[in-house]
Amino acid sequence: MKICIIGTRGFPKIQGGVEKHCEALYVNIAKLYNAIDIFVFRRKPYIVSTPDYNRLHFIDLPSTQIKGVETVIHSFFSTWVSIIKRADIIHYHNIGPALFSPLAKLFGIKVVLTYHSANYEHKKWGRFARLVLKLSEKIAFIFSDKIIFVNKFQMEKSSPKFKNKYVYIPNGIPKIKLSEKIDFIQKLGLQRKKYILAVGRITPEKGFDILIKAFSHLNTNYKLVIAGGVETERSYYKELQNMSPSERVVFTGYTFGDDLCQLYSNAALFVLSSRNEGFPLVLLEAMAYKLDVLVSDIPATHLVDLDRNDYFELDKEGSLEKKILDKLQNIKSRNYNLVDFDWSKIANQVYDIYHALIK
Numbered sequence: 001m002k003i004c005i006i007g008t009r010g011f012p013k014i015q016g017g018v019e020k021h022c023e024a025l026y027v028n029i030a031k032l033y034n035a036i037d038i039f040v041f042r043r044k045p046y047i048v049s050t051p052d053y054n055r056l057h058f059i060d061l062p063s064t065q066i067k068g069v070e071t072v073i074h075s076f077f078s079t080w081v082s083i084i085k086r087a088d089i090i091h092y093h094n095i096g097p098a099l100f101s102p103l104a105k106l107f108g109i110k111v112v113l114t115y116h117s118a119n120y121e122h123k124k125w126g127r128f129a130r131l132v133l134k135l136s137e138k139i140a141f142i143f144s145d146k147i148i149f150v151n152k153f154q155m156e157k158s159s160p161k162f163k164n165k166y167v168y169i170p171n172g173i174p175k176i177k178l179s180e181k182i183d184f185i186q187k188l189g190l191q192r193k194k195y196i197l198a199v200g201r202i203t204p205e206k207g208f209d210i211l212i213k214a215f216s217h218l219n220t221n222y223k224l225v226i227a228g229g230v231e232t233e234r235s236y237y238k239e240l241q242n243m244s245p246s247e248r249v250v251f252t253g254y255t256f257g258d259d260l261c262q263l264y265s266n267a268a269l270f271v272l273s274s275r276n277e278g279f280p281l282v283l284l285e286a287m288a289y290k291l292d293v294l295v296s297d298i299p300a301t302h303l304v305d306l307d308r309n310d311y312f313e314l315d316k317e318g319s320l321e322k323k324i325l326d327k328l329q330n331i332k333s334r335n336y337n338l339v340d341f342d343w344s345k346i347a348n349q350v351y352d353i354y355h356a357l358i359k
Helices: 017-032 070-084 097-106 127-143 152-157 160-165 183-187 208-216 234-243 257-266 281-288 299-303 317-328 343-358
Strands: 002-006 037-043 056-061 089-093 110-115 146-149 166-168 195-199 223-227 249-251 269-272 293-296
Touching (some): 002 070, 017 037, 017 089, 017 281, 037 070, 110 343, 146 152, 146 160, 152 166, 152 299, 183 257, 195 257, 195 281, 208 223, 208 249, 208 317, 269 317, 293 317
Parallel strands (some): 002 037, 037 056, 089 110, 110 146, 146 166, 223 249, 269 293
8 A cells, every 4th residue: 555644844853733643653554564665745844854764755845834825835845746656545634635535536536534633713814815715615515435533523513424434533642751850840940740831832822822821810939830932823932921920930842852851850830821722732642741721621632531620711821820739739740540541552553444444
């Protein structure tokens, strides 16, 4: 089988939930199966390194970094290269890249879509971009042979007209090992178990503004650490910096590898303040590190098994402030049931979809 992957900026060491998803999924598939060649289309401006994987190959194409244009242009050229390479299947990740799925079908290529999130619900997009994304969603639903949802609630509210194409396959949990190092957190001026951690790209849908406002009202010697890079949302980042209490809020920038492991390993509490999520991989990571968690009450955070007191009211500063205070008074390590989020199991499920379509 020759499978082409379109919709990720690439991996490894590239920020984003889709990027983490694709890295874990396709590295696992390549390890488990020999009768497959996977071609991942990457965007040159983001490439950090190119490791050598068995059965997994990278095709690096030029790309603009202009918001709203980047994905469309890269997906268009990636689709044509896939056609030229005579791919058996094109797997699009998210609805935007799947705008060009009719081209693939025109040349007899099977199409799989992974629906990560309803992008048109994100505040960062203007009216025209939202219309294009909704059009892409309609086209993708019509022309896809199979549609994988990482969020079962999104699947349940999607059009029943295409129900026979739908399958729910959640994101997976990474294999983690607690870091014994503390050099990175010390460099940031942090102490073990004396900070709250939030992880994610600096965009409005992550709700970091609500988190900072709630935290700034707390009389505590804990610090707040926000680990995430800034791309197009520079004005939002400046807004966050301006509202941050001096020396109490630490922005680390995009963090990965052992540095990120140190942040998870030594945090007292993990907070997910998102307004919108497909399936929050960072929440799974925090749970794998056995951190106590506090999350916004949105459908995506109910995809995992949490307690009632782990939720705060969406966009309610007072609710978040009170819940953080309650959590900090009883810092604890927790064991979660994560049996359904194994990447090897997920890789087998996705491979079975590929095999059935080719057969």
